[in-house]
Amino acid sequence: MDAYAVSESDLKHAGRPTKLEAEEAVRTLLKWVGEDPQREGLRDTPARVAKAYGELFAGYEQMPEDILSRTFEEAAGYNDLVLVKDIPFFSHCEHHMVPFFGKAHVAYLPSGPVLGLSKIARLVDIYASRLQTQEALTAQIARSLDEIVRPRGVAIMIEAEHMCMVMRGVRKQGTVTITINFTGLFESDAPQQARFMMLARG
Incomplete structure (x- = not known):
């Protein structure tokens, strides 16, 4: 499921x-x-x-709708990419309950109203403050933005280091896992994807 x-x-x-x-x-x-x-x-x-x-694990007490439901109408007609990058987060792997941590880059294309920028960071924190896999964390952030805010598209990239690979098992220090999720216009627009990746990694 x-x-x-x-x-x-x-x-x-x-x-x-x-x-x-x-x-x-x-x-x-x-x-x-x-x-x-x-x-x-x-x-x-x-x-x-x-x-x-x-x-x-305070994220189980917080609902994304509570922070994403308030938007700002006065955006002076702005409808281009909004990107909040390098959002630090800490989470816990649901398989071993040990930490993984890194940074999230979250972008969306407004369809009218815009979000307060702190809301995006808080959304990352809500889902990171639950037992997670990095893949699910990435998808949950993207889907919440997509379904609650209804922008024209969402792009998410998460870069993280997993202590279950560092402290135990293969014990590979410095290994970074990257997950990406696109919705809406980002799914079919290769130039928009490339633009997001360039800005997020630049």
Whole structure:
């Protein structure tokens, strides 16, 4: 199933354990790796981890519609490319729950109203603050912009380094993964694609 197909409202509280249950799960993991959760340095770790997870995965509490629904009509007739590049993000791989991080380049061709630029960065943060794959993250950002803002086209490129390839497994440091997604006019307009790539990478 496409990760985006899951209802946004269903992500919020479906079968959610309590904070105390989450802390107990952390204690179980500490025991599993061979630690003593009762030793001084680890006594408060379960509560700290639960709090940190609340921050790291705050995207489950945020809906893209809430930030993309407000646009600005007064754009003086501007209808060309809008690109916000080098948006830093941190996310977590859904396969191993270890970080991946990098930068996103997000562009759209307005069909009238324009977005506040900070909204694009916040949209990246919403989806990055969930368990992800880079491919799904790229598609979700593009599809949200496409379906909520309804521009003439959206172009997304994400460049990221994955700790699941650096810290474990093949242990290849410095490896960067690039994902790209085009919608609307960008899908069939090679010059627009090339222009986006040149501006994003330039």
